[in-house]
Amino acid sequence: MEWLDRLLAGFSSLAWGLPLLILLVGGGLYLAIRSKFLPFRYLGHAINVLRGKYDNPDDPGQISHFQALSTALSSTIGMGNIAGVAVAIAVGGPGAVFWMWISALIGMNTKFFTSTLAVLYRGKDSKGDIQGGPMYFIVEGLGKKWKPLAIAFSIFGLIGALPVFNVNQLTQAINDILLEPNGVEVSFLSNLGVGIFLVALTALVILGGITRIGKVASKLVPLMVVLYFVLVAIILFHHYDELGYFLKLIFTDAFEANYYPKDDTFLGGVLGALILHGVKRGAFSNEAGIGTAPLAHGAAKTDQPIREGLVAMLGPAIDTLVVCTLTALAILVTGVWETTDNNGVSLTASAFSEVMPNYGVYGLLVCITVFSMSSLFSYSYYGSKCMSFLFGAKNQHYYTYFYILSILIGATTSLDMMINLIDGVFALMAVPTMTATLILAPKVLKAAKVYFKGLKTKDFV
Template identity: 60%
Template sequence: MWGTPLVILLCGGGLFFMVYSRFTPFRYFGHAIQVLRGKYDDPDDPGDINHFQALASALAATVGLGNISGVAVAIAMGGPGAVFWMWVSAFLGIATKFFTCTLSIMYRGKDSEGHIQGGTMYMIVEGLGRKWKPLAVLFAIAGLFGPLPIFQANQLTQALREIVYIPNGWVTEQAHFTGDLITGLIILAIVSLVIFGGIKRIGKVASRMVPAMVILYMGIVFVILGIHIDVLPQYLKLIVTDAFTAQAALGGAVGQIIITGFKRAAFSNEAGIGTATLAHGAAKTKEPIREGLVAMMGPAIDTLLVCTLTALSILVTGVWRTGDENGIALTAAAFGEALGPTGPYLLILCVAVFAFSSLFTYSYYGTKCFGFLVGADKQKYYNYFYVISIIFGSVTTISAVINLIDGMYAVMAIPTMTVALLLAPKVMDAARDYFSRMDTFKIYK
């Protein structure tokens, strides 16, 4: 499904949003930061969580193992040039997130229990009308499977197995099923403690975990880059040149590199996929544009910052040349090359924090989609399916996991981009109104 048409939809749609908005989102980053800091928070506004918790919840899902092993998979499959197309996707994703998450507030609906809800399926029904409901149902069905925790569980289990269990003789490379199963059960227990508390508990946990994990990871990677500072410029250049020539790529043709970069970026920052609309749609606000501005910061933090750091650590250490397509093993090799025996264990710490932050938020996405399909009173039952899938992810192969997740993300992107493109004029009308009021009262500066 991740062929040229879908890449054109995401890339072309993002380019349209960027040009159509006349780069408006990029001009108001300062105001977005003020909104994020709570300057305009009103506890009486409709919604469940504040702006910061909404962004933290969305980032908890995006700043995860896609940034650690997903980037490694992109480089292994498409070479250094794939990173450049991840950057392009991120810039386009900033505009896409602004439009989609503005709509998530503008066209909130009510679930079967009368509670205000946001997300792509409500944007479609409330914004386009009931006749478009089949498109909303398509998104919701894919949303049951796309956010499953199987990738995070798989990569966390694999990291523990290869970095801790096997080196210490607890399991062997041939006989590790029991160890993986035990790890899966432990992950299941920890995740269950958080997700059954709903979005308010998830938001509180995410708002504490996300800043700490990003700072920790950045600090470690900066040390790696400092050790290899002499080769850093040449790899920055290689990322750009390889994106167009593909001469140094392990993955082949330029077109395939572009698809690889966009696919992995979509899994990382989820711009245009629609999952973030579910988190941002829960924000406490009456101003849709404010949430759009907060949401657009996601791809900048996730892809332009965190993913770039991972990519550079893999490139400057030279481990990308091994041809290993095992994402977590490739990143672990980079940490080990630069930091010695301590490196992989530091990565394990980052992997654990990143994985659990994603595991917590993804459950909320699935419950909202399930509630839309069968009723809000039954959405809690999705969490049982969710935690059981952790066991599947822990013991299955990475290829099976990636194929399922990528397929469902592709399906989710179609309804999300369709509704965003059709309702783009509504977003710009709201933006002109909002920024004219901000300019009049000079309160955004």
């Protein structure tokens, strides 16, 4: 089966290649310019909405604005922010971080549009319950003739939402940080034990549906972001005299590419390759344009789509501009990116060990575990919604059972082929999402004009 392994590895690489990045980044830049950077101009209003100033329990939907954002963030804050940033720096150097920031700023505009559409064009499932997400705004916004695009998104979502990769990486982190250093032999049985533990906790939450997922995520995600911030703050305080230098280096190296491999070029040069590398890591981290966040934001309690779009655009800011930057600075100021051969989560763990040798990695492991666990909750909901759209709401529980089983598979096997398949189809979710979003962008701008005019005249309170 080696040929199939190579085929799926090539498929994953191609799916996350240049065409997708052009669609995500180019499409997001187009939306930003077309809207005259509207989301940034109403950042204060977005925060007020998030704080609950405009919450109305009688509005349609299932969860609050804050719970919707927490659910969406729970799927993006995880290995991409901790291991993904480490990969970005290990391969591309400090300059890669700058281009991740650019990707996040563009992604904020994309999430504003996609999540506004998720509420603007809500549909109903086979039970008659109101639902939101790319598959619904494709059908409701573009018409029945576009349903094949919605079906394609849902099929990709069924596979892409499976937790095999996330569970596999979490199990590896537990083995590397907790078990092996303490003399516990890693085996199939120990991995199975980790898998059973994850199954028990995940099942307890996801069987309660989006309401319970939203409540749990709204408590776990902010708490872990704060804990992660405190741990990194300790590292930065210990190296405060070097912080200014590395912040400057992020900006200068972004245009010099001194640390990027000289034999890897794009658009005629090393700088082009660095830009592509940083943007790709950023897009992978915040998932703007993929279509996952609108599945969560579509369940928000609101009758004003623009409000939810503004809340959603805060996601990439928190995910990439805050959490990813914390990881990057911890790795840079400790110097482990130059003094070790570690990569991924091991490189981040080395940074924490450098300043906090006794408890740093355990604090990191707590953050990794909670971030990854919360991702399991949200992705189960995403896959269930895709199942419901394709086969009816009464059958979505079958996906939940299969999802729980796949946690055990991910914990006990490497499954490189399955991981490449999931990674590839996850990327393909962006094609129907961004296609519909670009076509429906004028509808969002029209709704925004009406909404902000209503704010001025006090029609919307």
